[in-house]
Amino acid sequence: MTLLRRQRKRLESTNVEAVLQSLDYLASQASLAESREKLMGFEGAGAAQYFSVLGDCLTNSDFVFTSRSRRPPGNPVNAILSFGYQVLWNHLLALIELQGLDPYYASLHIAHDRHAALASDLIEEFRAPIVDSLLLWLVNSRVIDAKNDFDYRDGGCFLNDTGRKKYLQAFLQRMEEQIQDDNGGKQPRWDLLTRQVKAYRTHLISQEEANLRSKSRRKQR
Incomplete structure (x- = not known):
């Protein structure tokens, strides 16, 4: 919602305002x-509400977005989102495995067909501030070209080699930017992901220890 609130100030869109109210309720x-x-x-x-107005935030008329489509992505905006989410998801999966966590054991998403559900859990809070905000910059600043940076194949639209190169360069630059954390210090965005995975691991350990203590007390009674 933070992304839409920032865009609301710039766009003065009644659609965005209505969706923000709906998101607050949800x-x-x-x-x-x-x-x-x-x-x-x-x-x-x-x-669904959020994506219904994301297209209102695009100022480059070469790109049109009305709804989210996946597998395959149906247009250039969806192609950028799908590629960005996959890049971010893969990085989170690597961090999860480095912390010794089981990527198939999650709190919200259910693992199926070897899907690493924990990465899908942890990616949620990073989608909008990292991938969606980068999408708006790439499109509105005309870094990505709607005609030359995409391939249409297999019933969908995908970033081509040139488009992926542009995206990855911008993604790496965005993730290396120093931002202020909750303690007033500065750190690259990469570190936010690492910190969140570690925090989740710490929470699991504390919950397991609490369960063990509870079982021990019941046995002593």
Whole structure:
């Protein structure tokens, strides 16, 4: 929602304003969800609302976006999003494995067909501030060219070699930028991902230790 709030100030869009109100409501309902299924339902509804106005934030008329499409991505904007999410997901998966976590054991997403569900859990908070914001910059600054940086094949649209090179260069530059953390210090965006994976691991360990203590107390009674 932070990305849309920033865009609202620039665009003065009634559509964006309406979606932000809807997202606020869905977030309040999600905090009361009594099951994983209900929580994922609110998440899906929020994603649909969010993507319905992401196209309003594009100022380059060569790019049009009305909804999210995947497998295959249906147009250049979806191609950029899909490629960016995959790059970020792969990096998170590597960090998860480096921390000795089981990538197939997650809290929200369910592992299936060898899908590393934990990476899908942890990527959620980084999608908009990293991938979506980079999309807006690449498109609105005309770094990516709608005619020359994409291939249409297999029923979809994909970044070609030139487009992927442009994206990866911009992605690396964005991730190496120093940003202020919660403690007032500065660190590259890469470190935010590492910190979050470590925090998740610490939480799991503390929960396991709490469960062991609880079992021990019950045995002593």
